[in-house]
Amino acid sequence: MTALALQALAAASAAGVTVTVDGDGLILAPAPSPALIERLKAVKPDILRILAGREAARAIIETAEPPPECLPHHWVVARRGLRRFVQEGWGDSAALFAWTLEELYRVPPVWGRIDLCGAALLIGDRKVVAVTAASIVIETASGSHLTFRRVGREHVA
Numbered sequence: 001m002t003a004l005a006l007q008a009l010a011a012a013s014a015a016g017v018t019v020t021v022d023g024d025g026l027i028l029a030p031a032p033s034p035a036l037i038e039r040l041k042a043v044k045p046d047i048l049r050i051l052a053g054r055e056a057a058r059a060i061i062e063t064a065e066p067p068p069e070c071l072p073h074h075w076v077v078a079r080r081g082l083r084r085f086v087q088e089g090w091g092d093s094a095a096l097f098a099w100t101l102e103e104l105y106r107v108p109p110v111w112g113r114i115d116l117c118g119a120a121l122l123i124g125d126r127k128v129v130a131v132t133a134a135s136i137v138i139e140t141a142s143g144s145h146l147t148f149r150r151v152g153r154e155h156v157a
Helices: 003-015 034-042 044-062 072-085 090-096 101-105
Strands: 016-020 025-029 127-129 135-139 144-148
Touching: 003 016, 003 034, 003 044, 003 090, 025 034, 025 044, 025 144, 034 044, 044 072, 044 090, 044 101, 072 090, 090 127
Parallel strands: none
Antiparallel strands: 016 025, 127 135, 135 144
16 A cells, blocks of 8 residues: 555645546646646546545435435444544545445445445444455454455456
């Protein structure tokens, strides 16, 4: 994983530059210095993944309807955990480890199908303690660790 994309986004923010996605391009407003443009260009694929993840999470937090059979309280807890996952930077880390939007943020067709649910929606009120290329580890209320493992790439359709 590279932190260069996060550092470039932080530099843009410090310079008062907003970075948004337009298809497979970046929109920078107001126009940054040539040095900052080059810095952002160098890590553009990573920035695109990070910003796509942030947008997917924002859409769920702000406007997504709960899946069928999901009690209102469960949806509130799922979105609260998702919000923390993003705010604490875990979503950015997962994006840099090439977790897909579906692996992280998929809303299942029915709430009982947790096997079809994005991992970030399963965190709830628990604390994320690690994100790797292969797993997301959370700490439960009892202090034990629960690991969400990625499906092997050979199984992804």
